[in-house]
Amino acid sequence: MRLDRLSPANIRVIMSQHTPERIDVWLTQIRLEADDVASYEFRPVGSPDLPAFEAGAHIDLHLPENRVRSYSLVNDPQERHRYVIAVQREAAGRGGSAWMHSVPRVGDRFTISLPQNDFALCENAPESIFICGGIGITPVVSMIRRLERVGAPWHLHYAARERMRAAYVDDLAKVAGADSRVSMYFQNEDQRLDVRHLVERVSAGAHLYCCGPRGMVDDFIDACAEHPQEQVHFERFAAANEAANEGGFEVVLHRDGRRIAVSPGKTILDALLDHGVDVQYACSAGVCGTCRVGVIDGVPDHRDDFLSTEEKAGNCAVMVCCSGSLSSTLVLDL
Ligand code: FES
Structure with missing residues (x-):
């Protein structure tokens, strides 16, 4: 097992170890989705369609200097003409997100992997509960679009530091329509997302998904300890432990x-x-x-x-x- 408490099937790692097949795509649109979050739309080179993908899937983007970065697809899995990803600028990152926010221009050609999915959606669950923080919303956007298509019930709990930094809020509100299926929590407005409280209230057959910062995912794993593990799914953007940089x-x-x-x-x-x-x-x-x-x-x-x-x-x-x-x-x- 990759983590002690949950089965690897439930863990969406950012990139597969195996080198997937690559394809070339055009960057056709860049859009600001929130403060420090931009989306990038890619369309195929030389064919009308891209390979199909499942909700929750990601692609690996090949950047200069041998860098590879993995990003969740946020668009509707029904779409075959484009892939859309969103990238949050990380001040403390290794430069991949800063590069994405400053260098690419519409019309640039990129090499990407075929979509892979390690954070699969259970479409026939009686209820799907999503708990997200910050840029962790990205895989969930495509999952929610998919659940809407199949008419399956869902509820999203989405925490962000402040309104301006919360991407896809309007899109999700549109998808949810008049129903109050999106609950927002803004840290700067003293709205706290209590993961344990949410998990304790879910119905017996509900599937739970979490994607967000390390602390949120850790809380989620702890809170779900008594929940049937095949109904628990999470994605980490970072390992549970700090990197070893003591040297010596x-x-x-x-x-x-x-x-x-x-x-x-x-x-x-x-x-x-x-x-x-x-x-x-x-x-x-x-x-x-x-x-x-x-x-x-x-x-x-x-x-x-x-x-x-x-x-x-x-x-x-x-x-x-x-x-x-x-x-x-x-x-x-x-
Ligand atoms: S670069 Fe991803 S595990 Fe090291």
Whole structure:
């Protein structure tokens, strides 16, 4: 299991470990959805339709400098002529979101993966309850559009720091119509979303979905401990643990014998990139699996949510974006 308490089927990691098939698309629209949140519409190159996708699916966007970023599709899964994603500018991020907010222009050509879905929707649940925070709304937008199409009941609880930062509020209000199926909670207006309280009130057969910041997802997992786990679904944008950046050890590149010191404040990935080592990475948060590297000797300090408990115990691999080392030297299969 990738996490101790829930089955991997319920966890939507940001990117699959396996390299999916890629396609080229045109960027056809950029739209501001909220403060620091922009949406990007992509249309196919050379064919009328894009591959179909399911609600909750995501695509990987291939950016310059070997960066890959995964984003949920927010449009109606019924649509075949376009994919739409939304990106929140992250001041503390690794630059992918800042790049997305400043460089791309309509008419640019992008390479993306085919959609993958690790956060699947149960369409025939008697009720679907969504609990979201901030940019965690994105996969849920397409899920709600889908539930509307099949006429299934849903309710959304959506927390944001302030109104101006809450994306897709108007779209969702339109979808919900006159019904009060969207409950908003704005932190700056002292409206608190009490995850445990919400979970305790759901009906027996309800499926619960959560996507948002680390603290919200942790609360959700705790609150759902007694709920049937096949009805509990969540998505993390970051691993439950802080990244290891205490440094103070060396990594050895097995293939050429280079020794690279990982100094305090740096992750293994930082140190490798600083020394020009070509390592693929995407989420930089220990959830997607892209940066997995084999370990030949040494004991990693695993901080990710990607490797299984067994894989972590076996110490045969390490997610270099967030994990450190418990031994003074870590010999990597690089
Ligand atoms: S880059 Fe995603 S797990 Fe390391």
